[in-house]
């Protein structure tokens with residue numbers, strides 16, 4: 001892209017959005033330890049994509065100051081680890097390997113007037129359990145530019161200047177629309193990323209979770225015309241808005257629950273299940289569900 005210039009080693013230290021000025025610390029590559037020069041830059045439109053840079057969490061900072069407390073910290077928060085890794089090795093691993101905080105940021109709006117917008121992790125850093133952080137940032141770019149293009153194409157109705165366009169005004173409208181559209185989606189994927197940790201850690205072992213997953217996958221493969229999909233495939237393999245994925249998944253859950261209750265409450269099914277249950281009570285629910293899935297067993 002001939003109109004793009006890269007400036008490495010330029011660290012933003014501050015900005016005045018009203019006066020449209022930004023200050024950068026510039027450190028020479030050949031003399032990285034020398035005192036940094038500070039430069040002022042005027043801007044028309046700033047896009048902040050500077051990630052989720054943050055100070056190390058206070059709790060870990062404490063541990064770095066005194067790593068002898070590491071064993072007690074693990075015993076309290078991650079019981080069982082010190083019986084597998086002996087304390088000396090744990091302290092040595094902690095001191096030699098870099099440890100980064102997991103960050104989850106929800107903020108709004110994502111713009112200031114018509115001059116600034118934040119994208120990617122700067123706007124919505126999330127925990128990595130859905131593998132969607134980078135994807136959400138790329139989606140930001142796609143959605144922002146489609147909205148900017150839409151507003152740039154619009155004309156104003158100034159009778160003095162028919163057909164003319166006030167670019168800053170149009171951009172302000174575009175940024176406001178972007179924030180309004182994107183905030184609920186970014187907040188939704190932020191929540192989904194947190195929930196997916198619990199899902200991967202424990203829910204995958206639950207029979208009700210597995211039954212739902214089985215039914216949803218069955219419906220999506222064998223009856224695609226119903227438009228049924230798992231939440232994971234909607235998030236990972238499509239362009240649906242994250243907030244709509246959550247709404248659709250909740251709706252699917254309710255429909256499945258109602259269907260299941262209806263089936264279980266029908267007299268014949270209830271009778272057969274009751275008979276089976278009294279005979280095979282000791283086998284438990286998992287065995288019952290397995291039998292339902294594979295009646296020949």
Ligand SMILES: Cc1cc2nc3c(=O)[nH]c(=O)nc-3n(C[C@H](O)[C@H](O)[C@H](O)COP(=O)(O)OP(=O)(O)OC[C@H]3O[C@@H](n4cnc5c(N)ncnc54)[C@H](O)[C@@H]3O)c2cc1C
Nearest residue numbers: 010011012049050051052120121128131132133134135137
């Ligand atoms: C463990 C882990 C696993 C992940 N797994 C996945 C995955 O499987 N799939 C996925 O899609 N995403 C994943 N992510 C998330 C993904 O890495 C981030 O969402 C993505 O890198 C964010 O891109 P970004 O451009 O917004 O920010 P960054 O990649 O953080 O880039 C920000 C840039 O701004 C620069 N910068 C910071 N401060 C300043 C300043 N003051 N002045 C000037 N420049 C500055 C930084 O040097 C950096 O170059 C994972 C993240 C983690 C931590």
